């Protein structure tokens with residue numbers, strides 16, 4: 233009686249969503265739920281998409297919309313228009329959307345307009361920075377969705393403050409599920425060593441850096457000073473460059489590979505975990521990488537004014553640096569190159585079994 237089974241459609245499109253999809257797809261595969269994957273095509277470079285499907289054992293998408301890049305309105309609008317007929321034909325019990333990208337918002341809008349229930353994974357995160365495209369996407373998605381799957385107590389508090397407590401469930405963070413599983417495999421020697429940029433010696437101290445947010449890449453002056461600060465650091469920096477960073481740097485005439493900085497391609501997930509484990513610290517504006525650094529016990533320096541993951545700031549495991557000039561500040565040994573704190577880390581992100589909880593919650597509703 234296939235038709236009596238619960239049917240869930242996951243909508244993904246950008247790299248961080250594929251990381252979250254991996255443990256979810258595995259948990260659905262071990263359940264009676266019928267799970268289908270729609271890839272919007274927001275990310276289309278192999279480095280940002282295919283390597284995650286292959287490397288994390290995610291089944292191929294059932295539908296690929298091939299949307300590609302564009303302004304926020306164009307990208308979101310095209311995705312919405314392309315999703316309508318697919319969701320109408322599939323008519324699942326639930327649409328599951330992930331995180332805070334334009335694909336998340338488009339998936340939510342298409343589903344709610346067709347009276348299909350929406351579950352939002354990673355609900356309740358807030359930066360309270362209303363200039364961030366991700367903040368618009370999160371707030372709008374949470375208010376439209378029927379079920380809010382929150383990763384942390386802090387996220388639950390944000391949802392309650394916005395009158396959304398009745399729809400919220402604390403499930404934990406699925407990124408713990410995948411990050412710790414891959415860490416154990418990397419430590420057991422199951423993956424090749426990461427392909428670090430030329431010029432980085434994997435056996436000597438180095439920092440892992442990533443930079444891709446619009447707030448950091450799109451203003452030429454700000455991008456210049458961020459890159460200058462990275463190049464001045466006293467430790468080699470492996471800058472794993474997102475295509476957006478390469479495009480903006482080229483446009484604004486900012487040379488990336490100089491001084492301490494060596495530039496490489498984005499890494500597949502297991503290689504990224506290996507690169508962080510081999511490093512003395514991380515410098516980033518990514519949300520996911522801040523948390524991965526925390527889970528892997530490497531100090532993180534975050535090139536932003538705020539974070540959606542404030543738990544990482546406790547005891548100095550993560551440090552916010554809004555002003556590029558402060559990156560190498562000498563109050564300790566320099567922010568980015570400070571040693572790892574000695575404090576024990578708490579487990580605010582859960583026990584690594586969040587994906588199972590997500591599946592059980594959807595089955596039970």
Ligand code: UD1
Pocket residue numbers: 246247248274275276277280301302332333334335365366444445446474475476479
């Ligand atoms: C998107 C998400 C962001 C997430 C990030 C992870 C939104 C609003 N932002 O940002 O929350 O942290 O993904 O990477 O949804 N590009 C390529 N190849 C690709 C994809 C993008 O070259 O496969 C380049 C294009 O120049 C494009 C630019 O990157 O215009 C930005 O891509 P876009 O999908 O708009 O957002 P991201 O910056 O990747």
